[in-house]
Amino acid sequence: MSRPEALSQDQKTVELRSTGPPGAAVPTYSLEPERYELTAAAPYRFDLDRREFFKFLGAGVLVVSVLKPAVVAQESGSARRRGDESLPKDIDAWLHLGENGKVTVYTGKVEVGQNIRTSLAQAVAEEIKMPMEKIELVMGDTKLVPFDMGTFGSRTTPTMNPQLRRVAAAARDVLLGLAAAQWKTDVKQLVAEDGKVRDPKANRSLEYAALTKGQQLTETLPAEDPLIPATLWKVAGRPIPKVTGREIVTGAHRYPSDQKLPGMLYGKVLRPPTFGATLVSLDTQKAEQMGATVVHDGNFVGVAAANSDLAEEAVAAIRAEWKSEPQPSSKELFEYLKKHPEETPDEEDRYDLGAIDQALAAADHRLQQTYTLPYIAHVPLEPRAALANWDGDSLTVWTGTQRPFGVREQLAEAFRIPEERVRVLMPDAGGAYGGKHTGEAAIEAARLARAAKRPVKLVWTREEEFTWAYFRPAGVMEVTSGMHADGTITAWEFHNYNSGSAGIRTYYDIPNQRIVFHEAKSPLRQGSYRALAATANHFARESHMDELAHLLKMDPLEFRLKNLKEPRLRAVFEAAAKQFGWSKAKADGAGFGMGGGHEKLGYIATFAEVQVDRKSGAVKVVRVVSAFECGAIVNPDGLRNQIEGSNVQGLGGALFEAIQFENGKILNGRLSEYRVPRFSDVPVLETVLIDRKDLPSVGAGECPLIGMAPAIANAIFDATGVRLRSLPLVPDGLKVS
């Protein structure tokens, strides 16, 4: 605990030695490289000027947290491929307790529906001992918050949550110290609760606001500030409702696409007919006559007009001729990926254990199978949107993105201006799912605003979002395995072409392994998608596990447990099986299946029941049970919501989602042509939460998704004997002969 005399007006930097509860190891793992990230964030150092802070924030108490290098390596852009490079220390969050007794927390993380505005506020409330409503989070405003690489990889809960708790705990200690100094008493006999410091012995108390009055105190984090263990949490760990719930149900919340400025124009971009097309000729005369500002800059052609209808009409009036090259189509996709390796892959991405070839040769049973999955679209219900405003040569953009600092860098680059002159703000946005890492709409709106000399808002249409964003990578997975007659797996060879290496390693205990990721030339622009390649790799692995079990006529659960030591993964499989009723009798046409794994530090097991109508071929997923463990639970209701959401999102990719393309064109880039899960598709979702209060809290936005596709594929096999090895499994129903 810091004492009053330890407080200094001078800013000092104390390195954090631990980011988890006492005794618990820092949850770290090598973040799956954002392999297909389209830009890399430049390392950025935030200069802390204490006076500037207080000028901006007003008097009070300021607590700054400094990331320890190991964590910086995970979160910072320049260490993307090799997590062990040493990087400069960086500030990662700060908290200001104002004279009005209100707390403002500044973080570069952003809210896209995953509920961290609430769960982070809970964590702060817990430590600082204040009611939730007095805590405000400023998120994703590049002018006000410290650098953050972005909101992805399920990193907020394992890293930002403990950082903010630590910051809040330090602020609480400063307040206790101030009260002790004022009362000239021992700080140890004071307690902080409900926005006050209380002295139970002398029966007196002081509001935080009274303590911060006229203060200008800065505190960097003490090296080891004890955090409240999860077993003693009062605010954290509870199902607190979403803090912005009322704004959402009344329509008051302003999403990026709802932003407005006086004198604002509406922008629209002329899209080429195919990917990679170049402009041959252009006639914009008619559009200009309609009163629109027309911009032609290289391959960029766009307009800004007084309203969106006029902008649309003006773009339609532009005559343009484009030239493009022949391109591959979805029909030949998987062959193409295998035949077109990346000539200069970033690095060798493989894992070898034991002697695979000998083990395969010696195995009693061998099985070789190929699994595939196509490109799919994120379809965030709010498409890309941005409002851009220039003030001289300074640019401000409101936009929906998971990487406000990345977008700032893109804007600085596009307009050849220093990053200091660009401010990106991220109002809580309408979904992202890994699909909003880039700043296309921001750049387009800014280009148009510069020409029009007025603020310009640009909202992508659904077709634009389907076509000009990026896709979840397609992939081919080849698995060759060998096992003993008793069901012990002895050899495991796994190749993934293009989709990525997240979740590629097996957690089953197999003495001989060869696991290789093959980077390929992708016919389409591809990028992050919730759970990354863990979906592909778990689909292949967990389907293959099922195939092996059936080869021996063993129970798939028993077969998995026979080859699995990891207790946390065993625990979720067992918990899900129990809740599901794995051994219960099945109705006619019903099938049961499971899939599970370990990803982004979480553990998931998913059990699905399907009902197949043999006549029509209709496949209905009727019930899904998920058991999930992610350490100490911060908000059980928010967590359940994330798991249910992962299941529904995973259901679409498992059953029917696929992007069709041909020669540089997307063939199904509309909601009428691309099927997403609807109410009638959604099964009964049951969730079993395993709350490990003894373990650090980790993220939950991605891991629960990975069990869905294999659970459904395995259940379809159980119901029909038909083994499906390609996602989507049944876009047009099941053909049973």
Place this chain on the structure above:
Amino acid sequence: MATIRLAINGRSYAVEADAQTSLLTVLREQLDLTGSKYGCGEGLCGACTVLVEGKAMRSCITRAGAVAQKQITTIEGLARGERLHPVQEAFLEEGAMQCGYCTAGMIMSAVALLEKNAHPSRADIVDFMDGNVCRCGTHQRVMNAIQMAANSSAAEKGAAR
């Protein structure tokens, strides 16, 4: 361009717009009622749902000229002052949202459903709500919220009797 008279949330507006302009565009751009959202432009996601004479309509494919003089309710007009509509309350109670972008449309559709059918079965709800897309996957909670709202309205009516 023509003057179109619109009756929205109990207020009347005269807007200068092409009669072919979508109601959604008029709401969002001219009247700053941004609670109704653009999601697909084809009437297939339900994010833009408003009530026209009590019936759910997709405002993105409804021409402004076609609803002149009709009673239109948007999400902004559902609460009575500080008092939320039972469906809004139920969505909060159930935590039936994540990013919340579909929520306004979900709530407006649900209100229309309960107007028509005060005690919908689970199948009725699925059937009526199938045109509303949620990408975060809160469907189960939305269904629970609608049933909760139906029950609470029934309870209120019971108490009033």
